[in-house]
Amino acid sequence: MAIQAPKGTKDLLPQDAYKWQFIEAEWKKICKEYGFKEIRTPMFEATELFNRGIGDTTDVVQKEMYTFEDLGQRSITLKPEGTASAVRAFIEHNLYAETQPTKMFYDIPCFRYEKAQKGRYRQFHQFGIENFGTDSMLADAEIIALGYDFLTRMGVGDIELHISSVGCRNCRPKHREALQDFLRPKYDELCETCKSRFDKNPMRILDCKSDKDRELVKGAPMMLDYLCDDCKQDFEDLKSYLDAMNIKYVVDPTIVRGLDYYTKTAFEFITTKLGSQGTVCGGGRYDHLIEEIGGPDMPGVGFGLGKERLLMLMQECGFDFGEAPAPQLFIAWIGDEAKSYAVMLLHELRSQGISAEIDTKERNFKGQMKFANKTGAAYTAVIGEDEVKSNEITLKNMETGEQTKVKREDLANAL
Numbered sequence: 001m002a003i004q005a006p007k008g009t010k011d012l013l014p015q016d017a018y019k020w021q022f023i024e025a026e027w028k029k030i031c032k033e034y035g036f037k038e039i040r041t042p043m044f045e046a047t048e049l050f051n052r053g054i055g056d057t058t059d060v061v062q063k064e065m066y067t068f069e070d071l072g073q074r075s076i077t078l079k080p081e082g083t084a085s086a087v088r089a090f091i092e093h094n095l096y097a098e099t100q101p102t103k104m105f106y107d108i109p110c111f112r113y114e115k116a117q118k119g120r121y122r123q124f125h126q127f128g129i130e131n132f133g134t135d136s137m138l139a140d141a142e143i144i145a146l147g148y149d150f151l152t153r154m155g156v157g158d159i160e161l162h163i164s165s166v167g168c169r170n171c172r173p174k175h176r177e178a179l180q181d182f183l184r185p186k187y188d189e190l191c192e193t194c195k196s197r198f199d200k201n202p203m204r205i206l207d208c209k210s211d212k213d214r215e216l217v218k219g220a221p222m223m224l225d226y227l228c229d230d231c232k233q234d235f236e237d238l239k240s241y242l243d244a245m246n247i248k249y250v251v252d253p254t255i256v257r258g259l260d261y262y263t264k265t266a267f268e269f270i271t272t273k274l275g276s277q278g279t280v281c282g283g284g285r286y287d288h289l290i291e292e293i294g295g296p297d298m299p300g301v302g303f304g305l306g307k308e309r310l311l312m313l314m315q316e317c318g319f320d321f322g323e324a325p326a327p328q329l330f331i332a333w334i335g336d337e338a339k340s341y342a343v344m345l346l347h348e349l350r351s352q353g354i355s356a357e358i359d360t361k362e363r364n365f366k367g368q369m370k371f372a373n374k375t376g377a378a379y380t381a382v383i384g385e386d387e388v389k390s391n392e393i394t395l396k397n398m399e400t401g402e403q404t405k406v407k408r409e410d411l412a413n414a415l
């Protein structure tokens with residue numbers, strides 16, 4: 001049997017690549033406008049980074065990491081997300097010693113061994129941004145605003161923004177206790193994973209994917225009702241900044257992010273148009289992650305946005321990506337002398353930045369013209385004896401059929 005791509009992965013074919021290139025260019029553009037600079041980190045990291053960063057009771061760490069031992073017996077993990085790596089680099093290169101905040105963005109592949117389905121892959125791709133070094137809710141609002149503006153530009157601005165607060169080290173213990181009291185009578189009915197989380201991290205039980213456990217946690221005490229004064233004030237500040245920017249949101253106390261590093265702000269952009277994998281973008285604040293990974297006590301906030309889900313949603317909303325890019329000019333030839341001339345012209349135009357194409361299969365003239373149509377070239381030029389002698393080329397507009405004669409040296413300008 002022919003070898004196929006691994007389960008949960010997808011090939012990006014040349015005819016679709018331009019859509020990805022479009023969102024990638026727009027992503028870079030908006031990040032620049034908002035003052036974020038790009039960071040590129042390795043595709044794999046020491047496993048320890050994710051165990052420490054993401055939390056050892058999360059699904060990602062317990063069940064989903066692509067971990068292997070390399071030939072030097074080091075435990076290596078393919079990046080399941082981008083934040084931990086950005087933090088690791090921030091610490092390793094002493095970026096914390098510079099004037100803060102540090103605002104970074106990235107565009108990365110991520111790897112999670114999840115149950116593959118529509119909108120959920122084992123290799124997926126994320127846009128992400130992070131702001132390190134400020135505990136002001138202005139930073140959270142800025143991050144959310146960037147996500148909102150980007151999604152609006154991508155034609156999917158009617159997506160719902162859900163916000164919540166998952167509290168801090170001061171107020172979480174109270175909620176944890178209340179949650180354990182609520183779950184204790186149901187303990188025996190919980191799945192094995194949730195049982196193991198009961199003592200260590202009961203909040204994770206609220207994120208269990210099993211239908212039975214989801215039913216069991218209905219009516220559980222919500223963190224939002226247990227916030228301390230400081231967290232309450234921060235949440236009020238965040239809402240007031242979003243209101244000032246006229247960004248609509250829903251306060252959703254049920255948000256449980258799948259990673260453990262969050263404190264205070266948690267948010268998700270959710271759509272109903274993609275079925276069960278409707279979270280296109282998710283993020284929040286993480287005030288202790290930098291310290292936990294070995295850096296100074298510095299806060300951070302950011303989000304990750306799934307590129308596959310974004311593209312699916314854009315498609316669903318009828319976004320017009322335009323046509324796949326086609327050459328500006330196709331050059332056909334009749335006869336050997338004309339062929340050499342055509343090759344020279346092709347090279348000359350390409351070196352002037354014109355996208356020009358020729359038939360490298362050397363079909364006969366009829367075949368070349370058929371191929372020219374296939375390429376979708378805007379113009380064609382036919383090189384024959386006359387053109388070689390006169391140095392004058394006839395450009396045919398493939399849409400209107402209109403023909404114009406242009407001197408060879410004016411060709412690039414005319415195109």
Ligand code: HAM
Pocket residue numbers: 080081082083112114119120121122123124125126128129130258259279280281282283284285301302303304305306307308309
């Ligand atoms: P996350 O919620 O795990 O957060 O992932 C962010 C986004 O990545 C999701 O909203 C979704 O669009 C996409 N995504 C996640 N898993 C898959 C998958 N298996 N297949 C397709 N798309 C997927 C993070 O990764 C955090 N690092 C975000 C963050 C940055 N928080 C603060 N800073």
